Amino acid sequence: GGAAARVGIVKGKFMDFRLTEKQSALQSLAHEFAEREIRPIAREREKIEGPAERFPWDVVEKGSRLGLRTLALPEEMGGAGADVLTLCLVGEEIAWGDLGIAVTFDQTWKISHLIEHLANDEQRSRYLPAFLEDHRFHLA
Numbered sequence: 001g002g003a004a005a006r007v008g009i010v011k012g013k014f015m016d017f018r019l020t021e022k023q024s025a026l027q028s029l030a031h032e033f034a035e036r037e038i039r040p041i042a043r044e045r046e047k048i049e050g051p052a053e054r055f056p057w058d059v060v061e062k063g064s065r066l067g068l069r070t071l072a073l074p075e076e077m078g079g080a081g082a083d084v085l086t087l088c089l090v091g092e093e094i095a096w097g098d099l100g101i102a103v104t105f106d107q108t109w110k111i112s113h114l115i116e117h118l119a120n121d122e123q124r125s126r127y128l129p130a131f132l133e134d135h136r137f138h139l140a
Contacts, residue, residue: 023086029066030093037062038097045098057136060104063094064135072109074116077124078132082109104138111139 019027037059048054063069072087073079082090087109095102115124131137 019089023089026071026080026082026086027089027093030068030090031096033063033066033068034093034097038094038101042098056101060101060138061135063101063105068094068105069108069135069138070112070132071105072112072116077116077128079112107140108138115139 038056041056041059045054045056060069067080068090070079071082071090073081075081087106091102091106091109094105115128119127131139
């Protein structure tokens with residue numbers, strides 16, 4: 001027992017570290033994406049000299065079509081409304097495949113929060129439709 005048990009720490013009353021079903025599903029989706037699409041090409045990409053040819057836009061586009069690019073946008077703006085922990089879980093799985101690809105998604109998520117909180121309605125109506133329609137449209 002002890003003091004920790006008396007105040008509920010041992011029984012998990014203060015923090016529940018279990019993932020939600022949605023978090024687990026997105027983590028699995030990102031892991032499967034990294035395993036299937038990213039890891040098989042990661043080493044070969046390192047041998048390509050030109051940066052424009054090295055970056056796998058086709059793979060990033062596939063991740064976007066899975067909904068990974070718009071995770072951080074709220075649902076009313078066309079995203080998934082993922083919280084920071086969910087973004088960390090998904091980003092970690094993508095980084096397991098390739099850190100550069102993970103950073104591409106992570107930067108987009110970071111700027112998505114700025115669009116949500118700092119952009120005015122006119123700016124949102126000007127930029128969000130193009131962002132939502134183009135799977136290669138990332139933010140940094």
